[in-house]
Amino acid sequence: MKRHLRLAAIFFVGVTAVAASLTGTSSPAAAAEVKALYQEHCAACHGESRLGGIGPALLPENLERLRQTEALKVIREGRLATQMPAFGDKLGAGEAQQLVAWIYSPVSPAPVWGEAEIRHSHVVDAQAASQPSLPGPGLKGADPLNLFVVVEVGDHHVSVLDGDKLERLHRFPSRYALHGGPKFSPDGRFVYFASRDGWITKYDLYNLVVVAEIRAGLNTRNAAVSGDGKWVLVGNYLPHSLVLLDANDLALVKVIPTVNSAGNKTSRVSAVYDAAPRKSFIAALKDVPEVWEISYDPNAEPVAEGLVHDYQYREGHFKPGMFTPRRTLLKDYLDDFFFTQSYREILGSSRSATRGQVIFLDGHKKIADLDLPGMPHLGSGITWKWKDAAGRERNVMASPNLNEGIVTVVDLDTYENIKQIKTLGPGFFMRSHENSRYAFTDSMMSPEHKNTLQVIDKQTLEVVAQIKAEPGQTLAHVEFTRDGRYALASLWEMDGALVVIDAQTLKEVKRIPAKKPVGKYNVWNKISRSEGTSH
Structure with missing residues (x-):
């Protein structure tokens, strides 16, 4: 069994996606032809119905990030160090394009x-x-x-x-x-x-x-x-x-x-996170304006409406209040959200809205708006304690922005913006540590500045330093060691590295080679819910 698991993982990672945003086939004959090509060359690894096997699923929803040119290149050349073979000597250019169009078209009937x-x-x-x-x-x-x-x-x-x-x-x-x-x-x-x-x-x-x-x-x-x-x-x-x-x-x-309260529409799940102090999970739905709280507390009060409680578990029946959604109905959708330190509220943003919202979980309602221009990435938000001009200590949250070159700093007592910190370009990640005076943010969504990390002083709320990789490279996603002494950044390249930075002097210490290291996660920072780490 152990060998089976290992081989499955090796084969699975070796077979890459083969799809892109091309139009579908134009006639029954063409559809039959490309289906035959798929069965001959792809089905053994990716499944008869494209749901995956030892290779990944080839469905439009799974392949939306794979570019057309990359898909065609993988079909023709395969991928080194994986089990994905090259088909350039077996398929003509037109056949490869047909396969791309076929795999990117919806499966009918819809997969179950x-x-x-x-x-x-x-x-x-x-x-x-x-x-x-x-x-x-x-x-x-x-x-x-x-x-x-x-x-x-x-x-x-x-x-x-x-x-x-x-x-x-x-x-x-x-x-x-x-x-x-x-x-x-x-x-x-x-x-x-x-x-x-x-x-x-x-x-x-x-x-x-x-x-x-x-x-x-x-x-x-x-x-x-x-x-x-x-x-x-x-x-x-x-x-x-x-x-x-x-x-x-x-x-x-x-x-x-994930069905709405009216029972007439289903939804994708935008995000689900643990709210440990509440003994519950919080889930945001992408296609209906609802937030769900799902308790795992055996002493949770029963929910008046919701799903039935007839599921058996090896330790006996669930208690009536467990694992039944408690709904908060909203006027806007949530794509992303951030917990306050008390876990009584979440700060939410929507990709289609110009403002965010504060949702009071205990009251099941929105209690405030947030001035969040662009497209804030609240899931990467961080908190710290900041002193205002009068010396009063305040809890603040800072969020990078996927669409604008700003970091928004919000007062978590008033939900008002303290400052919009100008950055070189749109960024995805932000990190700090309770033992560090600095917060790191990237501009990885900016073609010109994606190689630059910016360092923000958490008291002055000013950018005080820059850490750069070579032009054209991507440097992003910082994570600290347990004690906060070092910050590790990802050189997001195929022949990339983990760049180790002294968190006080901001000087590079060493590099650990890695293959496009998109993220790194420190055990202690995550399980202790460090204030500089997204939760």
């Missing part, structure tokens, strides 16, 4: 991925699941709470770093296109990965082995782990659902269809 399919995909490695609960020899004495998990999408691998020695301890193949950031168990031992194709993987950082996997959806947004370590909740784009898993072995517990 329900309880039976989810359960059938479940794999547990019994040997890995029985490993000791103490750090194993593979960690070489490293502090298990100062490990970094690094997602390298260049060749679909994950690295584990020693945060004290700043050295790689281990590297293993991952599922294709990990998405949404890995999540950790409360003690930091296990990390849970979600792939865009819906695969959820549980990995043991103490013993460096995959414990279990399950495919919770066909196109997955992200996953969250409960504060008590018992549950994993997965938010899907396709199908429209939330999927509850047992965190112990990833067994399916419950599928929650």
Whole structure:
């Protein structure tokens, strides 16, 4: 079984997507021809119905980020260091284009991925699941709470770093296109990965082995782990659902269809996060203006309306208040949101709106508007304590912006803007640490300035320094060591690196080679909810 898991992961990451935004075939004959090409060359790995197998699903929803030119190149040339072969000697240019158009067209009838399919995909490695609960020899004495998990999408691998020695301890193949950031168990031992194709993987950082996997959806947004370590909740784009898993072995517990309060419209899930102090998950829906709170507290009060409570679990019936959505009905949609420190409110933004909104979870209502121009990325927001001109300490939140070169700093007591900090260009990530005077932000959405990190003084709210890579390269996504002494930035290139920066002097210390390291996550900062790390 262990060998099966490892081989599945290796084959899966080796086969890349083959799709793009071309028009579909124009006649029944052409459709039959391209379907035959797919069956001959693609179906063995990607599945008869394009839902994936040892290769990723080839559905429009999963492949929207793959450019047409890249798809054609992969078909013709394959991909080095993977199991994706080159088809340039087997397919003509027209046939390759036909395949791209076919794979990017919707599947009809629409694919189904329900309880039976989810359960059938479940794999547990019994040997890995029985490993000791103490750090194993593979960690070489490293502090298990100062490990970094690094997602390298260049060749679909994950690295584990020693945060004290700043050295790689281990590297293993991952599922294709990990998405949404890995999540950790409360003690930091296990990390849970979600792939865009819906695969959820549980990995043991103490013993460096995959414990279990399950495919919770066909196109997955992200996953969250409960504060008590018992549950994993997965938010899907396709199908429209939330999927509850047992965190112990990833067994399916419950599928929650994401249907609006009127019962006449389903929705993709924009985001799902754990609100540990509330003993609940919070989910935002992309296609209906609702926010859901889903409690995992056994003492939660029953919900008057909602889903039935007839699901069995190995420890007995759920209590009536558990895992039933409590709805907050809104006038605007939420694409992204941020928790206040008390977890009583969320600050939400919509890609289609010019303002954000503050939602009071206990009262199930919006209580304030936010002045958030452009397209704020609240999911990457951070907080810290800031003193105003009168010396009064205030809790503030700062968010980068995907559409404008600004960082918005908001007073979390009044929800008023304190300052709009001008940056070189639109950015995606922002990070700091409670032991650092600085916050780092990128301009990775700017073609001209994507190679530059900007350093903001958290008291003066001014950009005080820049850290640059070579022109044309992308430098982004900073994460700190447990003690805040070093900041690690991602040189987001195929032959890239983790750039280690002294967090006081802002000087580069070293580089750790990596294959397009899109993100890195420090165990302690995540499980302790460090004020400089997005939650």
